[in-house]
Structure formats: structure tokens, C-alpha cells
Amino acid sequence: MMENKQDFGTVHVPVMADEVVRGLAPEADKVFVDGTLGGGGHARLLLDAGAVVLGFDQDKDVVARAGEWGKPYGERLRVTHANFAEGLDALVQDAVMVDGILLDLGMSSDQLDGDEAEAADGRGFSYKRTADPLDMRMNVDATTTAADILNTWDEAKLTQMFFDYAEEPRGRALAKAVVAARSERPFKTSGDLLQIVEKIYPLRFGLKRSHPAGRIFQALRIAVNDELTVLARALPLALQLLKPGGRLCIITFHSLEDRMVKKFYKNIAVDELDSVGRVATLSPYKIWKKQMPTARELEVNPRARSAHVRVIERIT
Ligand SMILES: C[S@@+](CC[C@H](N)C(=O)[O-])C[C@H]1O[C@@H](n2cnc3c(N)ncnc32)[C@H](O)[C@@H]1O
Incomplete structure (x- = not known):
């Protein structure tokens, strides 16, 4: 994490970077959506692994800055100024399928305390x-x-x-x-x-x-x-975009959004039962165990204090 801090100056230390990388497993030629591009902390981890990133942010300044830091990644980084619900909707309309989606909800540290x-x-x-x-x-x-x-x-x-x-x-x-x-x-x-x-x-x-x-x-x-409405709209769209093996990784920062994500995952990843209660159809989704920041991360990145990482995986 400290390396990131040095690389990005005061911009943004990506929260729970190790957990996000484990969740999304970036590699060359995989395609990811970063719905909350911010300072690009997480996006760079994906890009540096050789992946393609379709980035969205509703903050115009963020998009303008990405035009600068994103230059070395060329065509592998495509950034659009959009709310992530609109961005995901457009990808669904275009029948795009991706290997993973990241939503790092809330604000970046430079929006909060530049x-x-x-x-x-x-x-x-x-x-x-x-x-x-x-x-x-x-x-x-x-x-x-x-x-x-x-x-x-x-x-x-x-x-x-x-x-x-x-x-x-x-x-x-x-x-x-x-x-x-x-x-x-x-x-x-x-x-x-x-x-x-x-x-x-x-x-x-x-x-x-x-x-x-x-x-x-x-x-x-x-x-x-209107953050909770936007999140509620985005969740089902995100699932529609996942290829088999694809994962949706969400970092929440407060109990309202965390509860919404938890409930959504639980409702999706349920096996269908027959009339006598046997599993008739296995859910095609698996929920990963919720992850929280380590004590070591909290030392270098206090913004991670209330972060929870929730991952759902499309199995088939
Ligand atoms: C926590 S920061 C992301 C930081 C980024 N992951 C990084 O490592 O640099 C959240 C970013 O998402 C943007 N954002 C928040 N809600 C959004 C939404 N509904 N649609 C698009 N962008 C959003 C904010 O403008 C902010 O730049």
C-alpha cells in the first residue's frame, strides 16, 4: 500500500487492493469494468496486469485526470463520464460480457480532503x-x-x-x-x-x-x-454483464449500502428447491466470504476503516 501512496502522490490509496486483486484475478486480455474510476488506484492494478479496463466516473475532473495518467495504457483504458448505472446499462444494451466489475463506492480521498x-x-x-x-x-x-x-x-x-x-x-x-x-x-x-x-x-x-x-x-x-437508487439499479445490470467465471467485487463504506449489496447477493445465490425441499437447480452464483481491511492496511490507509469487500462469482 505504501508503494501506491508514493506512486500516486496525494491522489488516492486504493482500498483493500490485495482483496480486490484476489477477487478479480486480473491478467492479460481479461476485460474489467471499473464503475468508480476515481484516481485510478484499482484500475492501475488491473491495467498493470495487462487487462483492459472500461472505466466510468460521474465526476468530470476524474475523467479529465484519467486522460493524463491513463496515457501509457493506450487503448487498454477506455474512460467514459457516466454514472455507473448508466454505464452498465449501455454495456448491457451492447451485449458486452466482462471478466469482472469493480464498484468502490463513495468518494475518493481527494474529493474529501484535497x-x-x-x-x-x-x-x-x-x-x-x-x-x-x-x-x-x-x-x-x-x-x-x-x-x-x-x-x-x-x-x-x-x-x-x-x-x-x-x-x-x-x-x-x-x-x-x-x-x-x-x-x-x-x-x-x-x-x-x-x-x-x-x-x-x-x-x-x-x-x-x-x-x-x-x-x-x-x-x-x-x-x-441519489446513491442508493443508483446502486439498486446497477446491481442486476452488473450481473448480466458477467461471463461464466466472472466476478462482481463491491467495496462498501457504510451499513446502508453494505446491507443492500449483501441482501442482493443472498437473493441471487439461492439454489432452487423442488416440492420436497431437495436442490433442483444449483444457483449459478457463489458468494465469497465478506472481507474487511487488515490491521496493517488500517495503519497506512485510515480511509479503509469502514470498508467491506463483497464478491459474487458467476460459476456457470
Ligand atoms: C472511492 S472513489 C474510487 C477510487 C478508485 N477505486 C481508486 O482506487 O482510485 C469513488 C469514485 O466513484 C465516483 N462515483 C461515485 N458514485 C458514482 C456513480 N454512481 N457513478 C459513477 N461514479 C461514481 C466518485 O466520483 C469517485 O471518483
Whole structure:
């Protein structure tokens, strides 16, 4: 992992790289989809093994950067600016079949905490950069920003968002405080939201573990980018693209998306039983055991803290 850090400068240390390589088994002439290209950390591992990578990312900056770092790989790296659900759908329409698909969900570290130069262009994903505008669109062509949601959604809808996407115990109080605050002054920056979070969770009572703003900002990001809907749409499309022996490898970072992936895999990989309960048809899919980061990885890559790798394999 440290080697990657040096290679990529501050860009992005690929999370659970060993597990991803084991899951996807890249080699020359195999074709992979990387639905979340980001800084290309994982994609390079596949490309360096000689594979072809069809990369998607909904962030235009990511696509522009890939034009630079991807040059040495020539035709073996094909990058498209697209949401991965749209990208997978287009491949299904074209009857493409692939050896593996990677979805490394969420944000890359440079979207979250780029250096000072990038801070000016920050999109408000992090509660630690209080001057950033509350935007949070991963795709800048999308119309609704985080500030739009806070300034226009009614209290019930905001409450539901905080419950659904942050499992936020104080969701109701938070939504109420948001509505009260915006009647004085509309939400503009990350700092405006942080102030409200800190009213609901006064710091003097101490924050035993992680700052609640982390999950609250994440809830808004999920809403702005409609992340769970997109994932639900993408999962069945991904399976349709797998050749026999092909594998879908998903890295999740929070319990909502992890539960969705786990449930989807379980429902797919079930054997059909006959009327007396004997296996009539073996499922063509096998679920691999869930993997979590090693202690060694956590030392060099704290972003892996909440990562889970889930692989499903098409056997026949
Ligand atoms: C965690 S990063 C990927 C990092 C990458 N695996 C690496 O090693 O450099 C996630 C990337 O996926 C992109 N992304 C998130 N959701 C997406 C979606 N629904 N469709 C396309 N790209 C998405 C983000 O813009 C971000 O660049």
C-alpha cells in the first residue's frame, strides 16, 4: 500500500487492493469494468496486469485526470463520464460480457480532503472545510445541491432523509433546527450546517467517538447523488454483464449500502428447491466470504476503516 501512496502522490490509496486483486484475478486480455474510476488506484492494478479496463466516473475532473495518467495504457483504458448505472446499462444494451466489475463506492480521498489549492474548488463534502459551498454533487451537471435540499425540503422530508441515510437518532430535532435556521439565513457553506449539528450535539457533552457531522454530511451526499437508487439499479445490470467465471467485487463504506449489496447477493445465490425441499437447480452464483481491511492496511490507509469487500462469482 505504501508503494501506491508514493506512486500516486496525494491522489488516492486504493482500498483493500490485495482483496480486490484476489477477487478479480486480473491478467492479460481479461476485460474489467471499473464503475468508480476515481484516481485510478484499482484500475492501475488491473491495467498493470495487462487487462483492459472500461472505466466510468460521474465526476468530470476524474475523467479529465484519467486522460493524463491513463496515457501509457493506450487503448487498454477506455474512460467514459457516466454514472455507473448508466454505464452498465449501455454495456448491457451492447451485449458486452466482462471478466469482472469493480464498484468502490463513495468518494475518493481527494474529493474529501484535497490540499489547500483544491479547497477553493471544494464541493462541501467535508464538515472540516467550513468555507466550502454546500454543493456535494459528484456530477456537476446534476441540478440539486446540498444547499438546495437544506433550503427547500420540508421538515418531514428532511427528517426522513436523516433517518434513512444517516440512521440519525436526532434526525427530527436536526430537521427542525435546519428549518428554523434557514428562515433567518439560507444555507450556503459547510460551516452553516456544522453550526446546526453542533447546536444539536453540543461539544461540551463530549464526542465519545466519531463526530456526528460525519454521518450527517454523508446523509446529504447520499441524497444529493441519489446513491442508493443508483446502486439498486446497477446491481442486476452488473450481473448480466458477467461471463461464466466472472466476478462482481463491491467495496462498501457504510451499513446502508453494505446491507443492500449483501441482501442482493443472498437473493441471487439461492439454489432452487423442488416440492420436497431437495436442490433442483444449483444457483449459478457463489458468494465469497465478506472481507474487511487488515490491521496493517488500517495503519497506512485510515480511509479503509469502514470498508467491506463483497464478491459474487458467476460459476456457470
Ligand atoms: C472511492 S472513489 C474510487 C477510487 C478508485 N477505486 C481508486 O482506487 O482510485 C469513488 C469514485 O466513484 C465516483 N462515483 C461515485 N458514485 C458514482 C456513480 N454512481 N457513478 C459513477 N461514479 C461514481 C466518485 O466520483 C469517485 O471518483
